[in-house]
Amino acid sequence: MKEQSNNTTTILMVGNPNVGKSALFNRLTGANAVVSNYPGTTVDYTAGTLIEDHRTYEIIDVPGTYSLKPRDAAEMVAVRMLDEHRDATVLVVLDATKIERGLYLALEVFERGIPCIVALNMTDAAHDKQIAVDAAGLQRILGVPVIATTAISGEGVKHLADMIRKAQAADISAIRSRLNGQEQNRRSMAGCGGCSGCGGCR
């Protein structure tokens, strides 16, 4: 492993196969980043760095999986990565045209209690397919930042990079009660700047 400086956060990109995760990864890490293959595990996963607002993020593109109950050895890699990087932040990538199966994986990740942020990708394809996903509504229900992106064109990627620092752990029971209509009392957080990064401010 590469040595990491103290203010480097590891970001694991997790999502179903074929949701444009790699394209998003390339966008985030940018042209000047080295997409390096880790020694010994060449095609298992790729890692790159993103420097945003004086913070350094090491972004790891985890192989696509449908579930954390893996079906094959490639999906197993995803579970292993999550186990190995317990202090990481997870960027869950959803395909806006296939949101249900993406949410399944997202819930499994949420249950682990790690800080998360959601990229609602392929919004262009969703638009073509006449599928409208309410990103703000999703954010309100899930209680973690949800950012609409189109990795192919780069739309929303800047905003996503900016919001990574607002990632936070989701609370499944809070999600459930929000779905049951019992809007929870706003959690009053010290130093809340009204960023809309969590569900609390809306």
Next chain:
Amino acid sequence: MGLTADERWDIIDAITQRTVGTGTYRRTLGDALGDLTIQPLTGIPVALGVLYAFWSIFGSFAGSLVTDGFMVKLFDSSWLPWLQAAWPNPDSILYYLFVGDPAADNCFEAFGALTSGLFVAIGVVLPAVLIFYLMMTVLEDSGYLPRLAVLMDTVLHKIGLHGYAIVPAILGLGCNVPAVTATRILETRKQRFIMMSLLAIFIPCGAQLGVMLEVIPETVGLVMLYLIIGFGIFGFVLDRLIPGSNPEILIDVPPYRWPAWENVTRKLWSRTKGFLKEAVPFVLLGVLIVNVLYLTGVIAALADLFAPLFVTWFGVPKETVGPLVAGFLRKDLAVAQLSTIAMTPYQMITSVVLVSIYFPCVATFVVMLREGWRELLAAIAVLIAVVFIYGGLIHAIGILMGVA
């Protein structure tokens, strides 16, 4: 917190109910194309067409256009004469190692590290690998591969695999190394083992294909036929011998998409870079090692030792032992070297098939080891059996046809 799957789906249904709205979906041209390419009646002819186009573009771009049209001229009429003149003392060991035969008039026969080695790596294999990966990336990014997997499933399911095995198989035609890792998309250990063994044995890599197209263009078809038949036969046998289950295909078939140019170039670059970094040093080193082995008489001793096996059982000249040793380092090198040995066309076919099916190259070996040493040992056992049986079989077929 541990929700059950059903609880998760309930939450998801509630979420999508509140956040997702769908309009009436209008079918697009892409969807119509998608249907046409997955229905057997139209899809199978299209698949054959695509594979044929893949092969002919590969052959004409790599073989005729770049290698014959440019690289051969560059290397044979400029680089080789210049190096032969510039390198001092043709009788020295260093000359033998790096330049090779002082009388050679082409880069295949000189067999020095800087003549044949460089020519094979840059002149023959690089264009082949480049065009292969370009086409592979387009197939991948457009969304055609899953459709091909569905069409091929019926056949592959008979040999213990399923349609998705087409992905490592096609990848293997570029390089076996990433293909071995790609076998992880198969569900069970049995499937992975079968695929890995068949990959290592019967799928020639792009480098090897490129050299084959260059030096034995008239027999490449037959070599490939033998390899495909072997793939089928031994896949069938392995499926019956190896315990374990072979689950059926269950995959998502994505809609067609135009490959994003940026993504294609990016993938192409990283794959080609991988090739340059790993293959070129190996080819040069391979030529050096083989030359040293020739100089020290090791190859001659091995050739004498294995002569009975090669001559009687496989029906090929004992000189082919040298290339087989080289083949462990790089298969492309071995084929190039075979092409300079005098033998009948059928012997050439046999020996090229042998080079393909016997030991995988060092790099493939290493990645297979990473997937598990028990699997690797078992694969080697399978491989030795296959080389004996299939090599003898091909010889026997030749005898029956009266050409061996």
Next chain:
Amino acid sequence: MQKKVSDLEYGESGIVREILASQHDLSCLGIRRNKHLKMITRQPIKGPVVVIVDEMEVAMGIEIAAQVVVEIA
């Protein structure tokens, strides 16, 4: 009328009622109870069946298809 997906005619569709096996894998690909499913094509010689659910295509082996039951309207 209830039918197995493996027995559906080309273009026939219905509502998924029962999934007898590999439920987890199928639901991850969108095939769940109460979903509308349409059969697109079937490969010859016991080849896989291709269905469409929520505008998404999924290919499954014939034995898996035999374990998914749909209600035809």
